[in-house]
Amino acid sequence: MTVTPPVALTVAGSDSGGGAGLQADLRTFTACGVHGCVAVTAVTVQNSRAVTGIVEIPPSTVADQIRAVVSDIGIGAAKTGMLASAGIISAVTKMCDEVGLGTSVPLVVDPVAASMHGDPLLTADALDGVRSELFPHATLVTPNLDEVRLLIGLDVQSRAQQYDAARALHALGPQWVLVKGGHLHDDPECVDLLYDGSDVIEFTAPRVATPHTHGGGDTLAAAITSALARGADMPTAVRYGKHYVSQAVAHAYPLGTGVGPVSPFWRLRPADPC
Secondary structure, three states: OOOOOOEEEEEEEEEOOOOOHHHHHHHHHHHOOOEEEEEEEEEEEEOOOOEEEEEEOOHHHHHHHHHHHHHHOOOOEEEEOOOOOHHHHHHHHHHHHHHOEOOOEOEEEOOOOEOOOOOEOOOHHHHHHHHHHHHHHOOEEOOOHHHHHHHHOOOOOOHHHHHHHHHHHHOOOOOEEEEOOOOOOOOOEEEEEEEOOOOEEEEEEEOOOOOOOEOHHHHHHHHHHHHHHOOOOHHHHHHHHHHHHHHHHHOOOOOOOOOOEOOOHHHOOOOOOO
16 A cells, blocks of 8 residues: 655745755655655755855745645745745745744744855845844754854854854744754864753764765754654654764765855665666
C-alpha cells in the first residue's frame, strides 16, 4: 500500500545557482522523507559568487500560495527563508493567523537577512517586520551570527555573547531560539545554542575545514522542519537537524568559481548505472 509521507512547506526565494533557498529546502525535505510544498517569495539572480538581482513576488501571490497548499494538502510544519520585503513579511504574518502557522502548525523562521558575504538582504523596515511581526509567531528562529548583528545589533565574539543573543532574541517573542555558532571562527567546534526562555541546550559538532557552506542555514532549518513535520519535539528536531547539516557540510562540494553548496548526497545511495 502506498503511504503518503509527511508534508512540509517552505516560504522562500529561488536560488538560480541551486545552492540555497527553496532548492536547498526541497532537496533536504526529500532526503529527510518529507514531501515539500512551496510558496515562492522572490526569484534571485545568483551563482556561487554573488546575488546580483532580486525580483519579488507580489505579497498577495505569496499569501495565495500558502492558502492553496494548506487548504487542500495540509502541512505538518512550515519554514520561512528569504522574505525579501516588508510587504511579503506582513502577508506571511497574516497567513500565520489565518492558517495556524506557529500555533497548530510548527513554524521555523530562518531570518535570511544577510548574504553569503554578510551583506544585508533586507531593508531596515523589513528587518523591523521580522522582529515585530514574524518572530512573535515563530515556534523557532534560527539566526546565524551575521543575522544576530543585523537583528539586535550585537556583534557576537564569544560563547557568552552567544548566550546573550539567545536571551535578547527570545524577548522578541518566539517560543524557541537557536543561535548558530558556525561563524564564531575562533571556536574549534560549531556550537549552536537552543533556548526556550529558561533552559539552554548546546548542540556541538566538529568544525569542518571547507569554504563550501552555501545553503547551510537553509538546510539546517529545513531538516529541523522535516523532523517537526514527522512529530518530533523541538530538542529532538534540532538534534536531528544539527546532525544532518553537519554531514552535509562534511560532504560539501565545489561548484562554480565561488562558494559551493552543502551536500544532501550523503543520505543517498550511489546512483545506479544508467
